[in-house]
Amino acid sequence: MELKNNEELNPNRSSFRETMRQLVEHKYFQPIVIGIILLNGLIIVTETYLTGNSVLLALDKIIVWVFVVELFIKMIGLGFRGYFRDRWNIFDFTIVIGSLVFYATPFVSVLRLIRVLRLIRMIPAIPALRKIIDSLMKSIPALTGILGLSILLFSIYAIIGTTFFSEVLPYEFFGSFHTALFTLMQVVTFESWASQVARPIINEVPWAWVYFVSFIIIGALVILNLVVAVILSYLGQDDDAKRDEQMDRLFKENQELKSDIEEIKQLLLNQNNKINQ
Known part of the structure; x- marks a missing residue:
């Protein structure tokens, strides 16, 4: 006022x-x-x-x-x-x-x-971009769990790498924990990982292929697919939410329509009764 x-x-x-x-x-x-x-x-x-x-x-x-x-x-x-x-x-x-x-x-x-x-x-x-950004924002809590799993995985493999491969390659590859983390990041992105990192180590340590193959399968394929799956699930949730909202609205409209029909029917019956009397 x-x-x-x-x-x-x-x-x-x-x-x-x-x-x-x-x-x-x-x-x-x-x-x-x-x-x-x-x-x-x-x-x-x-x-x-x-x-x-x-x-x-x-x-x-x-x-x-x-x-x-x-x-x-x-x-x-x-x-x-x-x-x-x-x-x-x-x-x-x-x-x-x-x-x-x-x-x-x-x-x-x-x-x-x-x-x-x-x-x-x-x-x-732009509706399509807005939908993607909204889904990304909603998926952040789930992605933090995947991030924690990735940190744990990288840490374990970095410790293994520094333990067994620190003397095979120069210091900048597996000489310390942080250099091993950077090398694993190179491996997981498939950037010259075979010729520059994996093959020289396998020539000196034959069983190292297990290390690299397992890390690529778990780190690159599984983790990446988990991230994609989480984002796609939230994209689908938006569509499901809209569909459920539409179904609820149609259900309410249907109930209201039934109620109106019942009222009209009752009015017609009352009118007929009055005419018969």
Whole structure:
């Protein structure tokens, strides 16, 4: 009630805020902002070739202030609470304020370049991408379990590798625990693992083929398939949830329709009874 009275007392302010809100929600507003962000990234890249160019520096300053104007337009149109309710707006606010505060420091280029991440906001506008991202976010708890299993597996094989193969190859392969972990990462990605790692060791330690074959089967094939299976299961859950929601809605509509038919039938019976009497 108080808010309504304030709007009645300040019709111009309410009208201005509504205009800003319509501007923010306009279909061309976000594409224009994205275009400016791309231009900003292009200028930053060009500055790496033309360091200190006055035209580029001037364009850079203009773009920074365009971002500031965009920030104020959104804060006015959406309201202070409405603006900071969105985490992406908090991200934008941090980058803009950081660009202004650190503009004269060497960190400004990094801060301006981070604004290119706003392109990620295009993901919710594309249903297929939004579905994939939502499924990935929902699958994080299950993926943490797989990550723990992977860490345990890599640790066991790294200890075995340092125990038996540390003197066969140079230090950077199995000379220590962390180098063995890096070597196992190379093996699991199939990057020159046979010619550079496995075959030289097998020539010196014949039973080493068991080590590498078992690690590839468990680490590369099983773990990777587990990750894919988890993500696909969450993708399927979204489809199942939508289908269940539709079935529930159809069931409720069917029940309401039956109830309406029963009422109509009862009314017709009562009317017939009255006519017979």
